[in-house]
Amino acid sequence: MAADWTQLPPELLESISRNLTVYADYLRFRCVCQSWLSSVPTTPYHLPPQLPWLMLPQSHFHRPHRAFFNLSNDKVHALYLPEAAHGKRRCGSSHGWLVVLEETPSVLLLNPLTRAKLHLPPLSTFPNVVRFDYSEIGREYVLRSSTGELYTRSLRQMRDSFFKKLVLSSSPARANGFTALAILNQTGDLAFCRNGDQSWTFIDGARSYSEDVVYMEGLFFAVNKYGGVAVCDIRGVSPSVSFLETPRQMGADMQYLVNSGDDLLLVPRYLDLDYDNVDDESNVVYRTVGFDVFKMNWSGPRWEKVSDLGDRVLFIGLNSSFSLSASDFPGCVGNSIYFTDDYSEFNFESAFGEHDSGIFRLCDETIQGQWNLHCQVHWPPPLWVTPNPC
Incomplete structure (x- = not known):
C-alpha cells in the first residue's frame, strides 16, 4: 500500500523544513x-543568506515592475515594486533590503521580496544640513562643508549624490533591532542611526574612511583608500572609533571590505581608463582589469595576500559586500569575485557602453562578462539584492 505523505506528523514536517537552506525549496515544500x-x-x-539576484537597470516588463536576474536558473523575474520605480534612486542594498531615495527628504528601506517598508530618519536630519526648503519656491538644501562654508544642493542633487552606500547591521524585520550606517559621498563622513532614532549622528574621527563599510561581530569596520581600517563601536551612548594601523596598500582605485566566515577581507579593485566614441563625442569609459584579495592578520595587524578563496565567492558593488559558499548554490563559481559597476553611479560619463560587471576568477585572473545582455540601458548600474523573506 502506498504511503500517505499528507499524514506525516506536523512535528516531523517542521523538523524536515528546518533542514532546507534554499528559500525556493522551502516554498516548494509548503x-x-x-x-x-x-x-x-x-x-x-532559520535560512542562511541566499544567492543574490541582480536588480537590472531597466525592467523587461511594464512599469512599475522591476526586473531581477536569477543566477541559479539564468532567468529574469518581475517583481511589482512601484516604490522603486523610474525616477527614484536605489542607492544600495543590505540584508535583502533596498535603500530608495526620491526628490523628498525620505529615506526608505524596502524589502523587494515581501514589500515590507520602513522609513529611516530623513535627509534633512543629517548634522551638516543647515536648512531644508521643500516649498514651491525654494526646494533646496543648505549644507555646511567641513570648513564651515555654506552651500546649496537641489532636491535632485541630494537624491543622486548625497549617499554613497548604506549598510545595515541586520535585517530590519528582526526583533532585536538594527543600526544603519551611511557613507556620505561628497564629504566622506560616516553617519548612523539606530532603529527608532529621529535623526542621524556623525561618527567623529572616521572621516575619509569612506571606501566601504562592513558589519562584523557587533562592530562596523570602515576602510580608506590605502587599506587603513577604522573600527566603529556604536553600541553605547556615544560612538567610539579605534584604528587598525596597517601598512599602506597602494595603487588600487577602489577598496572593499568583506566579512567571509571568520575572516575580514580587503578587496582592492583596479580600473583602466579608455575612450569610446558615441555620437561623434569621445566619452570616458572605465573597465575593471583586476582585483587582489587580502586577509586581516589580527596579530599584526596587517593584510596578508590571499591567492585562493577555495569554495568562497565574494559579491561586491553598491550592495553591502558579502561572501557565500559556492557549493551551496547551483551555478555559482567558487574562488571568484562577482562584481558590478558602482562608480558610474556618480560618474555618469563612465556608463557608456556595456556595464562594468562580471566574474573575476582568482585562479587565472580572468574576467568573464556575464549579465550585460540583460542591461538594456546604462544607468543606474545593476545591483546585487539578496532575497530575504524576513
Whole structure:
C-alpha cells in the first residue's frame, strides 16, 4: 500500500523544513499539500543568506515592475515594486533590503521580496544640513562643508549624490533591532542611526574612511583608500572609533571590505581608463582589469595576500559586500569575485557602453562578462539584492 505523505506528523514536517537552506525549496515544500502548508511557519527565519539576484537597470516588463536576474536558473523575474520605480534612486542594498531615495527628504528601506517598508530618519536630519526648503519656491538644501562654508544642493542633487552606500547591521524585520550606517559621498563622513532614532549622528574621527563599510561581530569596520581600517563601536551612548594601523596598500582605485566566515577581507579593485566614441563625442569609459584579495592578520595587524578563496565567492558593488559558499548554490563559481559597476553611479560619463560587471576568477585572473545582455540601458548600474523573506 502506498504511503500517505499528507499524514506525516506536523512535528516531523517542521523538523524536515528546518533542514532546507534554499528559500525556493522551502516554498516548494509548503506547496505540496494543505497539511504541509499548515505545519511549517510562513516565514523561515532559520535560512542562511541566499544567492543574490541582480536588480537590472531597466525592467523587461511594464512599469512599475522591476526586473531581477536569477543566477541559479539564468532567468529574469518581475517583481511589482512601484516604490522603486523610474525616477527614484536605489542607492544600495543590505540584508535583502533596498535603500530608495526620491526628490523628498525620505529615506526608505524596502524589502523587494515581501514589500515590507520602513522609513529611516530623513535627509534633512543629517548634522551638516543647515536648512531644508521643500516649498514651491525654494526646494533646496543648505549644507555646511567641513570648513564651515555654506552651500546649496537641489532636491535632485541630494537624491543622486548625497549617499554613497548604506549598510545595515541586520535585517530590519528582526526583533532585536538594527543600526544603519551611511557613507556620505561628497564629504566622506560616516553617519548612523539606530532603529527608532529621529535623526542621524556623525561618527567623529572616521572621516575619509569612506571606501566601504562592513558589519562584523557587533562592530562596523570602515576602510580608506590605502587599506587603513577604522573600527566603529556604536553600541553605547556615544560612538567610539579605534584604528587598525596597517601598512599602506597602494595603487588600487577602489577598496572593499568583506566579512567571509571568520575572516575580514580587503578587496582592492583596479580600473583602466579608455575612450569610446558615441555620437561623434569621445566619452570616458572605465573597465575593471583586476582585483587582489587580502586577509586581516589580527596579530599584526596587517593584510596578508590571499591567492585562493577555495569554495568562497565574494559579491561586491553598491550592495553591502558579502561572501557565500559556492557549493551551496547551483551555478555559482567558487574562488571568484562577482562584481558590478558602482562608480558610474556618480560618474555618469563612465556608463557608456556595456556595464562594468562580471566574474573575476582568482585562479587565472580572468574576467568573464556575464549579465550585460540583460542591461538594456546604462544607468543606474545593476545591483546585487539578496532575497530575504524576513
